[in-house]
Amino acid sequence: MDRQKLQIRLAAPRGFCAGVDRAIQIVEEALGKWGAPVYVRHEIVHNQHVVSRLESLGAVFVEELDDCPPDRPVVFSAHGVPKAVPAEAERRNLVYVDATCPLVSKVHVEAERHHKAGKEIVLIGHAGHPEVIGTMGQLPDGAISLIETEEDAQAFEPKDSANTAFVTQTTLSVDDTASIVAILQDRFPGIATPHKEDICYATTNRQEAVKAMATGCDLFLVIGAETSSNSKRLVEVALRAGATDSRLVASAADVDWDWFDGVGTLGLTAGASAPEDLVQGLIAACRARFDIEVEHVTTAKETVTFKLPRVLTAEV
Incomplete structure (x- = not known):
C-alpha cells in the first residue's frame, strides 16, 4: 500500500539562539565549577526538555531566591530579573551568576x-x-x-x-x-527610539524564515513551549504568511496525526529555546508514517556568540 507523500519545508535559522546557548552553558559550567546542586531562579529558558536535562545534571529550579540555600550558587534566567533580585542575593552573600541574554x-x-x-x-x-x-x-x-x-x-x-x-x-x-x-x-512624533531595534536578531530571523516558506503549507508546526513568547509568535506569523493551519507542539509526542489528513506540505521550525533533537525527532516520526522529502529553506546565516560571565571563566 502506497504511503502518503509528505514534503517537509524545514526552516533555517531555527532553534537555539546565542542567548539560549549561553544561558544553558552557564548552568553547565556552574555545575562543573561548583558541583551539584546549582540553583536556577526561574526556568533558565522556556523549554521543559532543556530544564529536565539540566535537572538530571544537578540543577534545581526555583521561583524565588527565598528557595535557595545560603551555601549554594544561583543562576538567574536568560529572561532577566528585576534589580531587586541581585541586590537581595548580595545582601544574603549568595554566589550568583546572571545568565540574562546580552x-x-x-x-x-x-x-x-x-x-x-x-x-x-x-x-x-x-x-x-x-x-x-x-x-x-x-x-x-x-x-x-x-x-x-x-x-x-x-x-x-x-x-x-x-x-x-x-x-x-x-x-x-x-x-x-x-x-x-x-x-x-x-x-508623539518626538518619541525617542532604540539606537537599534530591540527585537532580537534571532526572533526576527526565525519569523522571516517562516514568512518565506508558509505560503503553500497545508500545516505548519512550531516546536516550542506554551510559555515561549517567540515560539507562539511563529505560529501566528505562519498563519498570516499563508499557511492553512499552524500549531505549537512541545515535541513529536504532542502531535495529533489526524492533523495530517490531506496534508501534502508541512512547514517546520523551532523556537529559540527548543533543542534541535526535538526537530529531528519530529522528522523521524513523520518518516515512520509518511513517504517524506525534506526541503531546507535557509533565509539567513547566524554567527552570533556571547561570552560567558567572568565569574565562570576566571581562575580560582
Whole structure:
C-alpha cells in the first residue's frame, strides 16, 4: 500500500539562539565549577526538555531566591530579573551568576538611559512575561508604562507628550510591534527610539524564515513551549504568511496525526529555546508514517556568540 507523500519545508535559522546557548552553558559550567546542586531562579529558558536535562545534571529550579540555600550558587534566567533580585542575593552573600541574554541587558541599559534623561518610558511587551517583569524592575515603580496592543498605544496618555521614549520586549512579533510603534510615532512624533531595534536578531530571523516558506503549507508546526513568547509568535506569523493551519507542539509526542489528513506540505521550525533533537525527532516520526522529502529553506546565516560571565571563566 502506497504511503502518503509528505514534503517537509524545514526552516533555517531555527532553534537555539546565542542567548539560549549561553544561558544553558552557564548552568553547565556552574555545575562543573561548583558541583551539584546549582540553583536556577526561574526556568533558565522556556523549554521543559532543556530544564529536565539540566535537572538530571544537578540543577534545581526555583521561583524565588527565598528557595535557595545560603551555601549554594544561583543562576538567574536568560529572561532577566528585576534589580531587586541581585541586590537581595548580595545582601544574603549568595554566589550568583546572571545568565540574562546580552540583548535583553541592552534593553535594560536603554531604559535606564531614558530614565536618567527624564523621559517617560513605554515598554511594548506582554504582561507577566519574565522578560517584561525584569525590564520594568530595572526602574522604580511607575517609571515604565506597559503597552501590549494597538488599542493600548491609542489610549496611552503621557504626562509630557514631548518627552517620551519606548523600548520593547525582544521576542515580539516584528509586524505587530511595527504597528504599535507607528501609532506611538504618529501620536508623539518626538518619541525617542532604540539606537537599534530591540527585537532580537534571532526572533526576527526565525519569523522571516517562516514568512518565506508558509505560503503553500497545508500545516505548519512550531516546536516550542506554551510559555515561549517567540515560539507562539511563529505560529501566528505562519498563519498570516499563508499557511492553512499552524500549531505549537512541545515535541513529536504532542502531535495529533489526524492533523495530517490531506496534508501534502508541512512547514517546520523551532523556537529559540527548543533543542534541535526535538526537530529531528519530529522528522523521524513523520518518516515512520509518511513517504517524506525534506526541503531546507535557509533565509539567513547566524554567527552570533556571547561570552560567558567572568565569574565562570576566571581562575580560582
